[in-house]
Amino acid sequence: MDKRLERILPRVQKPARYTGGEYNQIIKDKSAVELRLAFCFPDTYEIGMSNLGMSILYHTMNSLDFVWCERVFAPWGDMYEEMKKAGLPLYALESGDPVGDFDVLAFSIGYEMAYTTVLDMLDMAGLPLRTADRAELLPLVFAGGTAAVNAEPMAPFIDLFIIGEGEEVNNELLVLLRQAKKENWDKRAFLTAAARIEGVYVPSLYEVSYQPDGSIAAVTPTEGAPARVTKRIINDFDSAPFPLNPIVPSTEVVHDRVNLELFRGCVRGCRFCQAGHVYRPIRAKKPETLIRQGIETLKNTGHEDVTLRLVRRTAGLLRGAEHRPVPAVSAGGQLLHGDHGAAAEGP
């Protein structure tokens, strides 16, 4: 552990947020991997470690043997001040290495209020904020998550956006980046090739012209970028990768239990609901899949509770109760209760 960090930790609230070393974290040999990826969550440890999307993508990206994906969370105010005073840069929890030395910074942006924290984390990593000021291919900065669907406010700062669900497209992008790094592509060549992957939006490949009144006249794609970026979705949701050995936090987090994802999407279409639209169409897991995943994950973590999650967010329990597989999952919950002393509950 960095000596500066050792000195700081006794002075901040909840130091376990900043140490890593949790059960089930993934450690790889950094000299043996080809890409080091800092998976950055622009909120506190407790929020990020409760985010099922982050847990899923941490495991899918680490399933590539040439990638080591590590976690990075935004420090709370007291830690932020101490790190600034000590000159300690933003670091990844698994290795403790500075994020600025990584090949990739991947941000998961779930809500617009996190935009400024993304900028703060780039600054703490010692990187220029604007993509135009980062001329080299590496480190590449990309972002996904629900708030990335409305990408324009962050377009000056992020090299490319993942639109939609990341399980498949993230890994396709990393395969391409591995090739680009090996063959010394420049950043423009990589971004042009990346824009051809379905679900990837590269803002710098679009020219925007304006009317005299300041409204947009035209958005013109260049270098073969698609005129319309299509969001990626997982078609076979029942077989989608799901972490059966998620990291067990060493301190209390918001969802301190096993999280099972019943389904994605929602048929209701409430106008105000971002997640309800972004995760369309509705796709469900089979009850037997959920029961198997629940039992396995309980065994691998030691948790005693299971949460049944909907639409990648904590939608209402009533809404979940309207979903047909719930009675079967509830039966699974009873099974879990019988075998493992676990309790199933709604979000």
Ligand code: SF4
């Ligand atoms: S998740 Fe809830 S708020 Fe969103 S569309 Fe569905 S019912 Fe409406």
